Amino acid sequence: MESINTCNCEGCELKSLFFENVTTSEIESICTRKTEHEYSKGDIIIQEGEAIQDFIYLKTGLVKLYRSGNNGKEQIICFALPLDFVSLLSIFSEQKYNYSVAALEDSVTCNIRMEEVKSIASQNGKFTLSLIEKVNKATDRIILDFLEVKQKRLYGRIAYILLYFSKKIYNSKSFDLPVSRKEIAEYIGMTVENVIRSLSDLRKDGIIKIFGPNIEIVDEDRLLRISELS
Amino acid sequence: MESINTCNCEGCELKSLFFENVTTSEIESICTRKTEHEYSKGDIIIQEGEAIQDFIYLKTGLVKLYRSGNNGKEQIICFALPLDFVSLLSIFSEQKYNYSVAALEDSVTCNIRMEEVKSIASQNGKFTLSLIEKVNKATDRIILDFLEVKQKRLYGRIAYILLYFSKKIYNSKSFDLPVSRKEIAEYIGMTVENVIRSLSDLRKDGIIKIFGPNIEIVDEDRLLRISELS
DNA sequence: CGCGGCTTTGATGTTCATCAAGTAAAGTGG
DNA sequence: CCACTTTACTTGATGAACATCAAAGCCGCG
Numbered sequence: 001m002e003s004i005n006t007c008n009c010e011g012c013e014l015k016s017l018f019f020e021n022v023t024t025s026e027i028e029s030i031c032t033r034k035t036e037h038e039y040s041k042g043d044i045i046i047q048e049g050e051a052i053q054d055f056i057y058l059k060t061g062l063v064k065l066y067r068s069g070n071n072g073k074e075q076i077i078c079f080a081l082p083l084d085f086v087s088l089l090s091i092f093s094e095q096k097y098n099y100s101v102a103a104l105e106d107s108v109t110c111n112i113r114m115e116e117v118k119s120i121a122s123q124n125g126k127f128t129l130s131l132i133e134k135v136n137k138a139t140d141r142i143i144l145d146f147l148e149v150k151q152k153r154l155y156g157r158i159a160y161i162l163l164y165f166s167k168k169i170y171n172s173k174s175f176d177l178p179v180s181r182k183e184i185a186e187y188i189g190m191t192v193e194n195v196i197r198s199l200s201d202l203r204k205d206g207i208i209k210i211f212g213p214n215i216e217i218v219d220e221d222r223l224l225r226i227s228e229l230s
Numbered sequence: 231m232e233s234i235n236t237c238n239c240e241g242c243e244l245k246s247l248f249f250e251n252v253t254t255s256e257i258e259s260i261c262t263r264k265t266e267h268e269y270s271k272g273d274i275i276i277q278e279g280e281a282i283q284d285f286i287y288l289k290t291g292l293v294k295l296y297r298s299g300n301n302g303k304e305q306i307i308c309f310a311l312p313l314d315f316v317s318l319l320s321i322f323s324e325q326k327y328n329y330s331v332a333a334l335e336d337s338v339t340c341n342i343r344m345e346e347v348k349s350i351a352s353q354n355g356k357f358t359l360s361l362i363e364k365v366n367k368a369t370d371r372i373i374l375d376f377l378e379v380k381q382k383r384l385y386g387r388i389a390y391i392l393l394y395f396s397k398k399i400y401n402s403k404s405f406d407l408p409v410s411r412k413e414i415a416e417y418i419g420m421t422v423e424n425v426i427r428s429l430s431d432l433r434k435d436g437i438i439k440i441f442g443p444n445i446e447i448v449d450e451d452r453l454l455r456i457s458e459l460s
Numbered sequence: 461c462g463c464g465g466c467t468t469t470g471a472t473g474t475t476c477a478t479c480a481a482g483t484a485a486a487g488t489g490g
Numbered sequence: 491c492c493a494c495t496t497t498a499c500t501t502g503a504t505g506a507a508c509a510t511c512a513a514a515g516c517c518g519c520g
Contacts, residue, residue, distance in 0.1 A: 070381065094367075125353050129351045132361065135362070135366065139370075143369070153508095182466075193469085411499065424476065465516105465517090465519105466517080467515080468513100468515075476506085483500075484497105485497080485498070487496075
């Protein structure tokens with residue numbers, strides 16, 4: 001992990017996302033103190049139990065939010081894309097993170113001290129309101145996805161996650177899976193073996209093609225139907 | 231459903247919860263326009279798809295938040311107690327509710343127009359900040375509970391929900407289940423038959439006693455162990 | 461080269477959903 | 491208030507979905 005300190009907030013493409021209702025002087029203030037951090041694929045960005053110090057969002061890359069269950073197994077909560085908040089949950093309500101974040105691809109985060117955010121928030125209601133909207137939208141998404149996956153069976157869950165990567169993340173019918181089979185299993189709540197079996201079945205049925213980590217969706221319609229019909 | 235219009239916000243025991251950082255004039259403003267609504271057991275408080283108009287919290291009673299899945303089956307998201315926000319998710323980020331709320335016991339809600347809340351929020355950062363904290367704590371709880379339940383098997387899930395009702399809701403080892411067996415199934419993602427079977431098994435093992443809707447936890451330690459060891 | 465991690469496939473057993481059928485409880489209309 | 495319908499609950503039998511165990515191939519890396 002490497003820390004950079006650039007100060008180009010005013011020209012920042014993310015400004016509109018985060019700073020919608022912030023005054024120029026507030027931007028100045030954030031600008032001088034914010035830090036950017038680079039992570040390599042596999043790096044841990046946040047460790048469960050750590051004190052929450054920064055408000056973090058993802059500038060580039062791809063990360064996973066996850067949690068270690070009682071039995072030692074990890075559970076993946078969601079994936080986050082650029083412009084998403086990495087410190088999604090519990091940042092305002094808790095002192096410590098109750099989940100971890102790791103980079104699935106080389107990533108860059110932009111960090112702002114929580115005190116700074118809270119200080120601006122307490123003075124600027126509009127900013128806080130737009131913040132609450134965005135944080136809520138993200139947690140809503142997580143809950144709705146959980147419910148969605150919950151009502152599907154194995155085969156449908158695999159179809160669902162393939163469509164998710166294809167449509168939401170890579171916007172292409174051919175892509176390299178950014179996660180291992182094990183991580184897919186940790187996300188949808190199944191075992192590695194059965195994830196692999198389902199992928200093989202989809203391949204045998206000519207619905208997808210698999211070359212190592214690369215997936216190509218051949219018959220999207222059928223995949224969609226499988227996803228919906230569980 | 232019956233609408234009452236009392237104006238005793240200043241003496242309201244819930245004031246500190248919601249109005250922590252609100253000025254006297256803001257309280258006045260809320261006070262004159264807020265409404266209270268009474269619901270009978272079984273009444274629907276919010277219907278999925280309805281426009282979000284009010285900020286709602288529960289004064290007394292017990293409610294469930296739920297969602298109808300694709301296959302027609304309902305999925306219970308969580309239960310809400312007095313002082314909880316009923317309009318938990320999506321109130322700031324969406325135009326319409328993407329879930330429903332129904333009363334499990336006779337309940338009273340306190341409703342404040344969203345414009346009112348947003349108007350105060352945009353002028354009062356501290357208020358918004360305390361609001362964000364509370365809403366986040368609630369959604370965090372939902373996500374963590376989902377993960378918790380997900381890693382358990384049927385028997386452990388039943389143990390978990392019984393302990394939940396006993397400790398979090400009724401604070402007693404003997405209580406009347408506020409939900410049907412079917413609703414328990416909808417919450418933990420199982421079938422009614424297996425919920426009943428598990429309850430019967432717990433009864434046969436002398437861990438709980440069942441008299442219709444009434445549950446008495448006899449061996450709490452064992453129930454705890456079952457819940458933890460899945 | 462050999463070790464460990466990721467992947468894959470097969471065999472086996474457990475967990476759970478589904479189907480069926482019956483009892484109890486609770487609401488409905490005459 | 492009683493027959494009637496409906497809804498909730500309960501138990502058993504069966505099969506499907508899935509986890510677990512075992513074993514082997516495939517890299518990448520020190």
